[in-house]
Amino acid sequence: MPYDIIVCVKQVPDTANVTAEAMKEDGTVxxxxxxxxxxxxxxxALEAALDARDRFGGTVTAISMxxxxxxxxxxxxxxxxxxxAILLTDRRAAASDTxxxxxxxxxxxxxxGRYDIVMCGRQAIDGDTAQVGPQIAEKLGxxxxxxxxxxVALDGDLARIRRNVGNGWELVEVRLPALMTVIASANQARPPAARRVMRYKRARVPAEIEAEVKxxxxxxxxxxxQDAAARRAEELRRQGLLLEQWDLDDINAELDRCGLPGSPTKVFRVQAIVLSKKGFTEVPPTEEGVGQLIHELIVERTLG
Structure with a gap:
């Protein structure tokens, strides 16, 4: 039995290179x-989906917002x-929280429409909340x-999964359709295939085409x-290289649930913390010692 799998993927800021310009005045990244x-x-998550398709048959659709x-x-x-591959892009979705x-x-x-499995990474490195996948499942019911x-296995509408529980693992079964979040220890992603790189390196979404033409x-x-972009898009469509691009209207989204209007989370500050102190400080196991430690942490603004 083939399975249709949707994978949610995200392009994220490289958090290893955070600078002072990482945050806007309104608190958004x-x-x-x-x-x-x-x-x-x-x-x-993409590798898990591709492996499942290779083992059991079906399709893998990647979507990114x-x-x-x-x-x-x-x-x-x-x-x-x-x-x-589908790109969901819309200025009205900017600054959306989880x-x-x-x-x-x-x-x-x-x-x-049709899907048997939705796969997401456990969390994104620009937020580390691990909330989006579970919330998608809730909204899809x-x-x-x-x-x-x-x-481990797919058998009809039953999936058998090994999940990490921190100090071990457990084997669970779930009825499809279901959403699964994938962790880093699940696999090692396959490299890009040379032939597919040569074929799809010219693939574009309409917004990219318009920018390049301009x-x-x-x-x-x-x-x-617009005329030149339309001609270029049609040429890529004939070659199977026009990537799908959707906006909020295409998915019939309620605008008050998108972007800033639909985002109750407010970011106070983005900071890069560098721990520079070397060695250690021995704290006496007394009430006075603990009190002094807390005082130092507050003075150094580690706490508060």
């Missing part, structure tokens, strides 16, 4: 100031073996299995840019 990468555990540049991770998905993001992705999954370490034509009218 300044993504333009940071280099971007494929979220690591989403790559593990983000600016047009997020098409980079979708091309990477195609390079590694995904069958379909509540709004999970709503938008759930609407996109419902718009795709399907069961979820978190911390997947191995998809850059190449220079100072011309908007109508000329």
């Amino acid at each position: 300044n993504r333009a100031a940071l280099p971007t990468i494929f979220n690591p555990e989403d790559l593990n 983000g600016p047009p540049k997020a098409a980079d991770v979708l091309r990477d998905c195609l390079f590694r073996g995904a069958d379909r 509540l709004a993001t999970s709503y938008i992705l759930a609407r996109a999954i419902e718009t795709i 399907i069961p979820q299995v978190t911390y997947l370490e191995e998809l 850059k190449s034509l220079g100072a011309v009218s908007d109508e000329e840019i």
Whole structure:
């Protein structure tokens, strides 16, 4: 029995290179100031989905929510073996927190239609909340299995999964459709296939095409840019290289549940903490010693 699998992937800021410009005045992340990468555990989720398709048959659809540049991770998905790639991009979705993001992705999954399994990375390195996957499952009304370490078997509408529980593992069974979040120890992602790289390196979403055409034509009218972009898009469509691009209208999303209006979370500050002190301090196991330690931590602004 073949299985249709949807994988949610994200392009994230490289948190190893956070700078002082990482945060905007409104408390949102300044993504333009940071280099971007494929979220690591989403790559593990993609590999788990591709492995399941290779073993049991079916399809793998990758979907990413983000600016047009997020098409980079979708091309990477195609390079590694995904069958379909969809970019969900809309300025009205900007600054979405986990509540709004999970709503938008759930609407996109419902718009795709048929699916047996939804896979996500456990968490994204730009937030580390591990909330989006479980919230998607709640909004879709399907069961979820978190911390997947191995998809042991698929038999009809039953999946058998080994999940990590911190100090060991457990084997669980779940009825499909279901959502699964995948951890880094689950697998090692396969490398991009050379032939697929050669085929899909020119694949573009419409927003990328328009930007490239505008850059190449220079100072011309908007109508000329749109006409040239439409011709280029049609050419790529004939070659099977036009990636799907959706906005909030395409998924019939309620706008008050998207972007800032649908995001109750407010970021206070983004900081890069560097621990520079060497050695250790011995604290007497007394009330006075503990009190002195707390005082020092407060004075040094480690606490408070």
